[in-house]
Amino acid sequence: MRETITFVLNNRIEQVSNLPGDTTLLNWLRQRRRLTGSKEGCGEGDCGACTVVVARREAGGEMRWHPVNACIQFMGMLEGASVTTIEGIAPQGDGAPDLHPCQQVMVDHHGSQCGFCTPGFVMSLFAAWCNGDGLAADEIDTTLAGNLCRCT
Numbered sequence: 001m002r003e004t005i006t007f008v009l010n011n012r013i014e015q016v017s018n019l020p021g022d023t024t025l026l027n028w029l030r031q032r033r034r035l036t037g038s039k040e041g042c043g044e045g046d047c048g049a050c051t052v053v054v055a056r057r058e059a060g061g062e063m064r065w066h067p068v069n070a071c072i073q074f075m076g077m078l079e080g081a082s083v084t085t086i087e088g089i090a091p092q093g094d095g096a097p098d099l100h101p102c103q104q105v106m107v108d109h110h111g112s113q114c115g116f117c118t119p120g121f122v123m124s125l126f127a128a129w130c131n132g133d134g135l136a137a138d139e140i141d142t143t144l145a146g147n148l149c150r151c152t
Contacts, residue, residue: 003018004016005079007078007081007083009033009084010083011088021074023075025052025071026038026040026070026071026073029070035087037085037086037087041116041117041150044071045071045072046148047148048067049117049147049148050071050120051121051147052067052084053065053068054066054068055081055083055130063082064131067123067124067146086119086122086123102122106118113151113152117150120147121144121149124146125140127143
């Protein structure tokens with residue numbers, strides 16, 4: 001693994017050195033950065049509770065945002081990427097609303113039960129929102145296909 005990894009986390013440049021090769025993004029976020037909004041539900045990439053958004057430039061040069069299961073994303077693969085967690089999506093600045101539209105729609109439509117899985121659902125919606133994807137009812141089903149709620 002390379003000695004230093006440089007990437008963006010919630011709009012701030014991070015340089016991380018000397019990590020074991022098996023360090024996952026989820027463990028690093030929770031243990032090193034104390035960003036605990038992403039949850040470990042399964043540890044296998046199946047439930048989506050740990051979903052974050054990773055943005056990269058595509059071959060054509062445009063940015064594309066991807067929902068990623070942080071529990072199976074190794075830190076060494078983040079070189080040059082931009083990572084956004086649930087803690088990083090709220091608008092900033094004077095007069096900004098408290099919640100991102102993807103969060104607000106969950107509140108407005110009672111889209112959460114116990115709340116454990118909610119950050120993952122919001123981040124999957126956020127990736128679609130960033131990409132400008134339409135969110136008609138059938139597209140929402142596809143967008144949220146990687147997220148499970150154990151309450152229902």
